[in-house]
Amino acid sequence: MPTYPGIYIQELHASAHTNMAAPTSITVFIGYTHPFKTPPNNFGIPVPVFSFSDYEDQFGGFFQSSVVDCNVARAVNDFFLNGGAHAYVVSTNSGMQYSTSNGSNHTEGCTLGNVEAAFNNIGPGIKFIALEPTDIPPAGTSPGTEMTVEVSNVQGNTADITIKYANRSETFRKLMVDAGDPDVLNKSINGISTLITVAPAGANYPGRFTAGTATLKTTVPANAVGAFNVSNFRPLFAAEGALDKLQIFNLMAMPGIVNNSVLSDAIAFCKRRMPYFRLGQIC
Structure with missing residues (x-):
């Protein structure tokens, strides 16, 4: 019992655990x-x-x-x-x-059918493959989305490439093909572009750039x-x-x-x- 004026603090063991609030926004x-x-x-x-x-x-x-x-x-x-x-x-x-460009399916089974990743070639030996869905629906349904690849400013074995998809676009300038390094175009685009990859298209790869525009699209089956x-x-x-x-x-x-x-x-x-x-x- 205190015998003089002042403030005294006495610690007591808790008789219950503290309630911890659970997250409420997951x-x-x-x-x-x-x-x-x-x-x-x-x-x-x-x-x-x-x-x-x-x-x-x-x-x-x-x-x-x-x-x-x-x-x-x-x-x-x-x-x-x-x-x-x-x-x-x-x-x-x-x-x-x-499906991927080589025909292997991501997964199995669907009434949609086999809708491939769109691809197209510009010039000998170079295939451009879309990394985004580019489906064009049957007539009378909602509009689809397509991708275009434009090769321009061709100078020898270099060219500019512009890819457009919906409201997105990418431009690669002074890309080079080199017969001494068949992988040079792969190194310049694959893993860097978020819209396309490139791959060999036949024995003529890497070939040479040819100016022009290609449309990458996949036609959805009529019954989809x-x-x-x-x-x-x-x-x-x-x-x-x-x-x-x-x-x-x-x-x-x-x-x-x-x-x-x-x-x-x-x-x-x-x-x-x-x-x-x-x-x-x-x-």
């Missing part, structure tokens, strides 16, 4: 991502992203297509522009059948109505699946998806998880 985005630039290992699993740059690295960023839904990239970008800091993206591209497939989504909501094992998220977003069957599966999944959510979680 969003899961589900849908189709870039058909050419999404690594196959990212299909069907929640991949964490902390900025739109992370999304571009993991899923290829923005793209345009008349048959493949392209809303996820826009939604993720808006999320971070409006203050979001932590999200997961689940790509459902596992049911699409886009879009790459959406319910079976791409249903496995994502399975019990003990990769998404179900994700410990914390507060909001699920499926941009551009309006199919009642998919929405019903998603709502049932959220309700099933509700009893196990931590404080602050909302789905």
Whole structure:
């Protein structure tokens, strides 16, 4: 018992643990991502992203297509522009059948059919291959997107190359082909351009540049109505699946998806998880 005036502090052992607030702004985005630039290992699993740059690295960023839904990239970008800091993206591209230039499929099975990466040749021996979807839809449907490659200012074995795709363009000046180094054009473009790659086209590679413009486009099959497939989504909501094992998220977003069957599966999944959510979680 104190016997003189003053302020006395007595420390007591806490009888309860402090309640730690759970995050309340983690969003899961589900849908189709870039058909050419999404690594196959990212299909069907929640991949964490902390900025739109992370999304571009993991899923290829923005793209345009008349048959493949392209809303996820826009939604993720808006999320971070409006203050979001932590999200997961689940790509459902596992049911699409886009092909690379050598005919090998990214994945299997889809009523869309086999839609190849567009390519065209300018001059002997040089093939230009699009890294973006360039589908031209059947008549009477929404407009598609094509890519053009222009070779100009040809001087001997050098030339300027300009690639245009929607509102994007790239220009490479004084590119050179060299018979003594067949790989020189590959080194100048592949891995640097975000729109095209180049490859040999027959025994004449590397050949010489020829001035001109080529259109890179892929014609969508007449019976194609879009790459959406319910079976791409249903496995994502399975019990003990990769998404179900994700410990914390507060909001699920499926941009551009309006199919009642998919929405019903998603709502049932959220309700099933509700009893196990931590404080602050909302789905």
